[in-house]
Amino acid sequence: MENVNIKELNDRIQKESAFVDIISMEMNKVIVGQKHLVEDLLIGLLADGHLLLEGMPGLAKTLAISTLADIIDAKFNRIQFTPDLLPSDIVGTMIYSQKNEQFQVKQGPVFANFVLADEINRSPAKVQSALLEAMQERAVTIGDNTYALPKPFLVMATQNPIEQEGTYPLPEAQMDRFMLKVIVNYPKKDEEKQIIKMHNAQEFPKASTVLKPEDIVRARSVVKDVYMDEKIERYIVDIVYATRTPDEYGLGKIKNLIQYGASPRASISLAKAAKAYAFIKRRGYVIPEDVRAVCYEVMRHRIGLTYEAEAENITTENLITEIVNIVPVP
Amino acid sequence: MAFLVMLSTTVFAQKVPKSYLTKDSVLIGDQVAWITEFTFPEGVDLKAIPYKQTLAADTTLRGAAIEVVKDLQIDSVSLKNGQRELRAKMMLSAFDSGSFHLPAPVILYSIEGMADTLSIDPQDLYVNTIQIDTASFKPYEIKAQEKYPITVGEVLPWVLLALAVALIIWAICRYISMKRKNKNFFGKSVQVEPPHITALKKLEKLRLEKIWKVGKEKQYYTGITDALRNYIESRYGFGAMEKTSSEIMDSLKDKKLDEKIFNDLDEMFARADLVKFAKYTPSEQDNENAIPVAVNFVNFAYMQQLEEAKKEEVK
Incomplete structure (x- = not known):
């Protein structure tokens, strides 16, 4: 009987996930390269999580999310974070209308399906907190009323990794709220050549609208149904626990490099993201490959490094590699 | 008065x-x-x-x-x-x-x-006062500090300590040296089971138990894949226990395996993943065939190893 359920689920996912290929195709029309970024955007979208992007300027971060919004026919807003930004500039405020002689609500740019929080670390903590609270609660309170944010709601925040002066780095607890942290790299040589050609010819393909936001909401419910075996759950817990107690996994050598391990949110996010990845790969069940595929994006911002690790130029990616190479695959 | x-x-x-x-x-x-x-x-x-x-x-x-x-x-x-x-x-x-x-x-x-x-x-x-005859008086030399002989009691603890340290170092060196020669501490040869024999024994045990017949397909396929992973780890020297099925097959691509054996193994690993992670129930024939596929791979890899060893000897 259970066997039939999985078969049914597989068939359902085969049917429901067909749009993933269409989205990828449309995205690839506009964005050259950055396949990893596109895939992570889809994972975030399907797993109901938010993304923190780190990369140099000009790597098609804004273009990627705005194209995704175009494909889904969703509302997209971009907020440029600056030191003088106020929380009300993001969530909205009450404005006195002389015509009606009463206060009326002016909703902020956060009321959109896709929000790009550009250079989130340029604004002080109170502004960051306003956005992060909206991300967590998926609702905003203005005056006496609480307003639900539209569905789907995806925030993609960017950080510039090189400029540190005049920035307000996100606290660890706030970083934990992002499901994925994606490092955006430069395009390959061939890809960059293709970008130049496109600009020289002034040919900028447009993505077609092929989906409605409701389709994404429906797909999310299917992603939740993707089967995750107990062995996979144990594998996820082992990976997360290895960041907290490396000794227990024969990783005593990295013990002094980890200041704090990943939180339970990491386990939840790893499970959700692995399910979304399985869905993208058009499978109705999660296999260890899915966990490994999203492991770096989910965990890299959730592990604290010690001064010793920083002095030796050891990154969280190095530690995750050590962990996945030692934790037995079920 | x-x-x-x-x-x-x-x-x-x-x-x-x-x-x-x-x-x-x-x-x-x-x-x-x-x-x-x-x-x-x-x-x-x-x-x-x-x-x-x-x-x-x-x-x-x-x-x-x-x-x-x-x-x-x-x-x-x-x-x-x-x-x-x-x-x-x-x-x-x-x-x-x-x-x-x-x-x-x-x-x-x-x-x-x-x-x-x-x-x-x-x-x-x-x-x-003491009368000194200055004509015959001769002053004595100042005596040097008395040196007492070192006793056995003083030296014995140090000698014993040095002997104990030397004994421990010798025992460690001997243990390592014997271990390298596959011998025990006393020089007797230790029979280390070759990895292919261990794998074949495990597979034979699984074949005879037929636990898939009582609805334990998951344990059956876990047993087969674990036996193969352990063998691959010993035979090819990469950590197969920490690799996923597709990573293992990727690593085996350059090992010059027979095409049919490679494809059968790939299919078997994929089916094992389905059983382990997707509650899949394979057919009886698939279950019966899983062990021969694994055994064929182990035998082929072992024969390949023997041929490689012969070539090395000729060189």
Whole structure:
């Protein structure tokens, strides 16, 4: 009987996930390269999580999310974070209308399906907190009323990794709220050549609208149904626990490099993201490959490094590699 | 008049002090005790004047080096019938030779508010010096510091400690050396089962148990894949236990496996993943075939290993 359920689920996912290929195709029309970024955007979208992007300027971060919004026919807003930004500039405020002689609500740019929080670390903590609270609660309170944010709601925040002066780095607890942290790299040589050609010819393909936001909401419910075996759950817990107690996994050598391990949110996010990845790969069940595929994006911002690790130029990616190479695959 | 009579009666009721030097003649630097014994009724206050003061006040000695080693002290010896027997003692020494007339020590007493000095006789002390015959005198060499021989008790703990450390180092070295030669500590050969035999034994056990027939397909396929992963790890030297099925197959791509064996193995791993992670129930035929596929792979990989070893020998 259970066997039939999985078969049914597989068939359902085969049917429901067909749009993933269409989205990828449309995205690839506009964005050259950055396949990893596109895939992570889809994972975030399907797993109901938010993304923190780190990369140099000009790597098609804004273009990627705005194209995704175009494909889904969703509302997209971009907020440029600056030191003088106020929380009300993001969530909205009450404005006195002389015509009606009463206060009326002016909703902020956060009321959109896709929000790009550009250079989130340029604004002080109170502004960051306003956005992060909206991300967590998926609702905003203005005056006496609480307003639900539209569905789907995806925030993609960017950080510039090189400029540190005049920035307000996100606290660890706030970083934990992002499901994925994606490092955006430069395009390959061939890809960059293709970008130049496109600009020289002034040919900028447009993505077609092929989906409605409701389709994404429906797909999310299917992603939740993707089967995750107990062995996979144990594998996820082992990976997360290895960041907290490396000794227990024969990783005593990295013990002094980890200041704090990943939180339970990491386990939840790893499970959700692995399910979304399985869905993208058009499978109705999660296999260890899915966990490994999203492991770096989910965990890299959730592990604290010690001064010793920083002095030796050891990154969280190095530690995750050590962990996945030692934790037995079920 | 009556008072004077009473006072003189009281004073003269005491015995005459007995005072003497323990030796009347000493060598230069030697010590001599001056003891004075006397009796007083109980309750009489006594005070001894330090002999150093007495010596300093004396004009007859004229700076002779009489040293007070231990100054005058009065002690009670006994108490009988209300009379105290007392003893005053001091130690003297001299660093000048000659004959010295030592002044009497001063002991004050007071009875019923009247104070007086105890009458003690002065003493004569003769201080001799050592006569050196300067014609025959020959000074001795200064003796070097005595060197005592080292005892066995002192050395034994260190010798034992050194032996123990040497023994431990030797035991560790021997253990490592024997381990490398596949021998135990005492040099006997240890039979290490070759990895292909271990894998084949496990697979044969799974084949005979047929646990898939009682609905334990998950355990069945987990057993097969674990046996294969352990074998691959030993045979090819990469951590197959920490790799996913597709990663293992990727790593085996360049191992020159027979195409059919590779494809069958790939299919079997994929099916095992379905059983393990997707509640898939394979057909009876698939279950029966899983073990031969695994055995074929192990046999092929072992034969390949033997051929490689032969080629190495020829080289």
